[in-house]
Amino acid sequence: MKARVHVMLKNGVLDPQGEAVRHALGQLGFEGVEGVRQGKVIELDLAETDADKARETVTEMCEKLLANTVIESYAVEIA
Amino acid sequence: MHAAIIVFPGSNCDRDLAVAFERAGAKVSMVWHKDTALPADVDIIGVPGGFSFGDYLRCGAIAANSPICRSVVQHAEKGGYVLGICNGFQVLTETGLLPGVLLRNANLKYICKPVDLKVETADSPFTAGYEAGQVVTVPIAHHDGNYFADSETLKRLHGEARVAFTYCDNPNGSQDDIAGVLSQNRRVMGMMPHPERMSEPLQGGTDGAAMFESLVGQLTEA
Numbered sequence: 001m002k003a004r005v006h007v008m009l010k011n012g013v014l015d016p017q018g019e020a021v022r023h024a025l026g027q028l029g030f031e032g033v034e035g036v037r038q039g040k041v042i043e044l045d046l047a048e049t050d051a052d053k054a055r056e057t058v059t060e061m062c063e064k065l066l067a068n069t070v071i072e073s074y075a076v077e078i079a
Numbered sequence: 080m081h082a083a084i085i086v087f088p089g090s091n092c093d094r095d096l097a098v099a100f101e102r103a104g105a106k107v108s109m110v111w112h113k114d115t116a117l118p119a120d121v122d123i124i125g126v127p128g129g130f131s132f133g134d135y136l137r138c139g140a141i142a143a144n145s146p147i148c149r150s151v152v153q154h155a156e157k158g159g160y161v162l163g164i165c166n167g168f169q170v171l172t173e174t175g176l177l178p179g180v181l182l183r184n185a186n187l188k189y190i191c192k193p194v195d196l197k198v199e200t201a202d203s204p205f206t207a208g209y210e211a212g213q214v215v216t217v218p219i220a221h222h223d224g225n226y227f228a229d230s231e232t233l234k235r236l237h238g239e240a241r242v243a244f245t246y247c248d249n250p251n252g253s254q255d256d257i258a259g260v261l262s263q264n265r266r267v268m269g270m271m272p273h274p275e276r277m278s279e280p281l282q283g284g285t286d287g288a289a290m291f292e293s294l295v296g297q298l299t300e301a
């Protein structure tokens with residue numbers, strides 16, 4: 001079973017990297033990009049076969065390690 | 080006074096920190112990250128600067144979950160002293176011993192230069208060798224030193240006089256110019272600047288030495 005975790009900076013946390021990307025896009029001539037937020041995707045291969053249990057475990061992983069909930073939010077996808 | 084310095088793969092200020100403590104008169108033990116126990120009579124733990132585990136995932140995140148860090152947290156929870164410098168500060172925020180988090184510098188650049196810091200409180204064993212309001216020069220060397228905490232946390236830090244140092248000229252976008260913070264019991268401190276790199280004249284200055292002298296003085300009496 002595969003899980004995919006999306007980690008994003010929370011709203012209100014300044015994202016200087018996203019801002020630099022936005023600026024670079026403008027310089028390339030892409031107009032109207034009003035905001036860029038950069039996050040990360042973490043893919044996990046799990047031995048677990050029960051989707052609910054997998055979600056529970058991956059959520060615990062996010063709380064303990066994969067995201068820093070002071071500044072980041074996360075979303076778990078089970079496939 | 081016995082100081083233990085934690086060494087992670089990628090630590091690169093561990094020996095500087097050991098020398099600074101030794102110079103002030105402390106006995107120093109180096110402790111490898113895979114060890115699970117600290118020396119029994121340890122008074123203070125130093126978490127050094129560097130790039131523990133290559134800064135993978137987030138700065139300090141992997142180190143904060145290493146076996147030895149469980150002992151560091153237990154030491155702090157029992158009222159023990161911990162000093163985290165640079166990457167060590169990032170590790171301590173990731174363990175939850177200190178509030179907030181260190182984000183990428185606002186200008187996205189790695190900054191390595193001496194900076195002026197204002198001592199915000201002399202009321203801690205780390206800062207007792209300084210006067211509140213005193214300005215000291217200490218180098219910074221980091222890419223992720225932009226201190227962030229939510230407004231409630233900042234209010235609490237200011238209210239409890241737990242901001243230890245601020246930057247006179249904010250180099251990295253840190254909220255409220257914060258360069259170092261204390262725990263609620265004032266026994267855990269994290270700071271991005273490197274006092275251990277300003278501890279003897281050959282390093283270009285000695286403004287950092289007072290921190291180690293004060294720690295050795297206060298923790299030896301105890």
